[in-house]
Amino acid sequence: xxxxxxxxxxxxxxxxxxxxxxxxxxxxxxxxxxxxxxxxxxxxxxxxxxxxxxxxxxxxxxxxxxxxxxxxxxxxxxxxxxxxxxxxxxxxxxxxxxxxxxxxxxx
Numbered sequence: 001x002x003x004x005x006x007x008x009x010x011x012x013x014x015x016x017x018x019x020x021x022x023x024x025x026x027x028x029x030x031x032x033x034x035x036x037x038x039x040x041x042x043x044x045x046x047x048x049x050x051x052x053x054x055x056x057x058x059x060x061x062x063x064x065x066x067x068x069x070x071x072x073x074x075x076x077x078x079x080x081x082x083x084x085x086x087x088x089x090x091x092x093x094x095x096x097x098x099x100x101x102x103x104x105x106x107x
Contacts, residue, residue, distance in 0.1 A: 004040045007085050008033055014089075015096050025095050029088035036081050043074040 011029050050067060 001040055001044060003082060004036050007036070007082065007089060010089055011092070014092055025088060025092040029085060029092050032081070032085040032088055036078075036085050039074070039078045039081050043071075043078050046071055046074055 011026075011033065014026060050071065
């Protein structure tokens with residue numbers, strides 16, 4: 001969850017002077033935010049459910065195959081979604097850096 005928060009903050013810290021929502025890289029990154037937040041919340045709820053159930057197991061901790069598969073699938077989906085957002089942020093950051101560089105003119 002911390003990584004997702006850092007990425008969202010990173011998007012908001014991109015210089016708005018050089019990037020606007022019309023720029024495809026920043027637009028794609030902004031479009032990814034709700035998706036990443038959704039998968040983060042869904043994964044957190046699934047983990048919390050597992051943690052809540054631990055005391056009911058007593059000495060014999062047994063996680064069902066379905067629950068284990070669900071957590072694994074959610075972790076993979078979240079990882080993939082975060083990686084996509086990271087790529088979009090990298091592209092937007094490069095575009096911002098290129099926009100801030102002074103252009104050299106040869107006369």
